[in-house]
Ligand code: SF4
């Protein structure tokens with residue numbers, strides 16, 4: 001029998017919600033553990049390893065130390081998977097990049113700001129090669145399981161690149177715009193099975209943008225539904241500030 005893949009899990013700047021979501025697999029966790037050797041995972045064990053077949057990495061990169069560490073992880077792993085919005089597209093941490101960095105440091109650390117070196121929050125792909133993404137905030141469990149199964153079986157995972165609206169329509173949900181809400185489904189990448197609109201909530205764009213999103217059309221819809229242009233862009237930037245830099 002072939003050796004099991006050595007898997008390591010790392011975290012950078014984020015809330016660790018994506019890692020917790022992995023521990024929440026309940027029914028599938030034992031099956032997952034049967035197919036891999038977890039060799040490093042700070043949140044669940046003390047062991048360390050020199051090399052890995054697959055590294056799952058949560059969080060964005062926001063300090064000089066993060067840059068050193070992600071380069072080291074990239075060097076040690078065959079496959080690197082970005083886990084969750086912070087890692088895939090900078091996520092909610094990217095909002096920091098829309099402010100003057102010195103003002104952010106002062107606001108958070110006050111006169112101790114020089115003790116805490118900081119950088120603009122970067123997605124992993126902005127620093128190292130990322131092989132695959134598991135999107136969402138927290139990461140979408142069904143997408144993680146599909147990717148995990150593909151990697152263990154040696155198959156090429158498929159990443160969706162159509163809008164949440166497509167899946168939402170296929171599920172015959174009532175559009176939340178009909179109920180006076182605003183929703184970023186038209187420009188947001190599917191793969192969550194239109195999770196939020198399926199329970200009557202609007203999409204906040206946590207899975208990132210589709211390729212070539214119609215941003216002017218999205219802005220027009222948001223403004224038609226009562227937001228100012230500035231509010232519309234702030235809404236779009238919530239999870240996607242890095243990808244939208246210079247797009248206004
Ligand atoms: S993507 Fe969301 S849940 Fe995951 S670490 Fe970032 S903030 Fe937390």
Ligand code: SF4
Nearest residue numbers: 165168175176183185
């Ligand atoms: S609820 Fe949102 S995702 Fe669903 S169709 Fe309307 S705009 Fe699209």
Ligand code: SF4
Nearest residue numbers: 192196203204206207
């Ligand atoms: S519907 Fe939108 S906000 Fe909700 S999980 Fe999917 S991408 Fe994220």
